[in-house]
Amino acid sequence: KLGAPFYLKEKGVEYQFKLKGLMSEWSDWGNVPEKDFPYFPPGNHVLQIRARDAMNKISDIKEYSFSVTPPFYQTIWFYSLVAAIAVTLIVVIIRAREKNLIKEKQILEQKVKERTKTIEEQKNAIEKQRDELKVLNQEILQQKEEIEAQRDEITSQRDQIISQNQDIIKSISYARRIQTAVMPSKEVTDIILKDYFILLKPRDIVSGDFYWMTQKGSKIIVAAADCTGHGVPGAFMSLLGITLLTEIVKNTNDVRPHILLNELRTNIKKALAQVGKENETKDGMDVALSVIDYDTSTLLFAGAYNPLYLIRDRKLIEYKGDKMPVGVHINEVESFTLHEIEIKKNDCIYMFSDGYVDQFGGPDNRKFMSKNFKELLLSISEKDMSEQKIILDDTIDQWIGPHDQLDDILVMGIRL
Numbered sequence: 001k002l003g004a005p006f007y008l009k010e011k012g013v014e015y016q017f018k019l020k021g022l023m024s025e026w027s028d029w030g031n032v033p034e035k036d037f038p039y040f041p042p043g044n045h046v047l048q049i050r051a052r053d054a055m056n057k058i059s060d061i062k063e064y065s066f067s068v069t070p071p072f073y074q075t076i077w078f079y080s081l082v083a084a085i086a087v088t089l090i091v092v093i094i095r096a097r098e099k100n101l102i103k104e105k106q107i108l109e110q111k112v113k114e115r116t117k118t119i120e121e122q123k124n125a126i127e128k129q130r131d132e133l134k135v136l137n138q139e140i141l142q143q144k145e146e147i148e149a150q151r152d153e154i155t156s157q158r159d160q161i162i163s164q165n166q167d168i169i170k171s172i173s174y175a176r177r178i179q180t181a182v183m184p185s186k187e188v189t190d191i192i193l194k195d196y197f198i199l200l201k202p203r204d205i206v207s208g209d210f211y212w213m214t215q216k217g218s219k220i221i222v223a224a225a226d227c228t229g230h231g232v233p234g235a236f237m238s239l240l241g242i243t244l245l246t247e248i249v250k251n252t253n254d255v256r257p258h259i260l261l262n263e264l265r266t267n268i269k270k271a272l273a274q275v276g277k278e279n280e281t282k283d284g285m286d287v288a289l290s291v292i293d294y295d296t297s298t299l300l301f302a303g304a305y306n307p308l309y310l311i312r313d314r315k316l317i318e319y320k321g322d323k324m325p326v327g328v329h330i331n332e333v334e335s336f337t338l339h340e341i342e343i344k345k346n347d348c349i350y351m352f353s354d355g356y357v358d359q360f361g362g363p364d365n366r367k368f369m370s371k372n373f374k375e376l377l378l379s380i381s382e383k384d385m386s387e388q389k390i391i392l393d394d395t396i397d398q399w400i401g402p403h404d405q406l407d408d409i410l411v412m413g414i415r416l
Helices: 076-182 186-192 231-250 257-271 370-380 385-400
Strands: 014-019 043-052 062-068 196-201 209-216 219-227 285-293 298-304 308-312 315-319 339-342 348-352 409-415
Touching: 076 231, 186 209, 196 209, 196 385, 209 231, 209 409, 219 231, 219 348, 219 409, 231 257, 231 285, 257 285, 257 298, 285 348, 298 308, 308 370, 315 370, 370 385, 385 409
Parallel strands: none
Antiparallel strands: 014 043, 043 062, 196 409, 209 219, 219 285, 285 298, 298 339, 308 315, 308 348, 348 409
């Protein structure tokens, strides 16, 4: 508050204020003897005051000096404290950062060492693998050279085998021509038998099964034989059998079939030097041999294992052969058995090897069997002989199907 010694007109006094250094101009004149200042900055201040009376007379300037104490947060010691704390924090942060950097550096150095160690190990492993691959490559090259040499040798051997095989096939084919030439030709069989068929299916190029026939006087002699083995060994036996039968019939007047088989057995044993020793070969043949005499209407039959089937009036009669081959045998008896049969016109007789009935095939891959063979012959016996052959051939082909033919097949049919 302010006061001025003007007594004439107290209420006419006006005042004016100015803060030195903070106000460039005096405040407006006012009649209120006090002044509120909302804010003084900290520090020393000088307040200038003057008054004016009702006569417009202005008093001298009065000055009032005072100080404003700053708040604690604006004091030097507070700034110093804050600065000290800030410096301390900065130092702590810097040291913590340095510590972390050192730790990270140590971790990084450890990782680098570990990585370097791993790389070194990998390098050593790669170098080891490289060395092993070099050795392996050398071995492969050596093996390649050996394989190529073996290939060349195998190729040479293959070519040699092919050449030898071709020579063998040529030889066997030539043997087939010889075998065919030795067996009766179709012209001869047509003259001797007239109404007949012969189904011969070799397993290989040449056959161990053979047929043979001749005529001596009024007697027709017919044989169906199955030699031991098939292929080339069987073919050689067939040539021996055909040759011996031809010689035996030529040199004897007694052509009864059991006599002929006895003589054939003696000659085969002599030709093969068979005397019945334990370890000698048991080569021989199974034979069905018939002698037909139309003058007496008789048929004489003897068999070595192989039987004779006669079909008359849709009935099948079986005449069994003896259970011994034409050749050396442990249960050999003195003579083969003779069967004497009265024949009638249109009788059908069948002689055959075991190749047909023993052939595996069909849906269950089993043998064809004698029962099925007999039923088949009964079902076709009244057909023409040429048609019978076709049916027998087709039936066994269908029976074999995708399987292999196991043995030579021979079936002879004659209508009397």
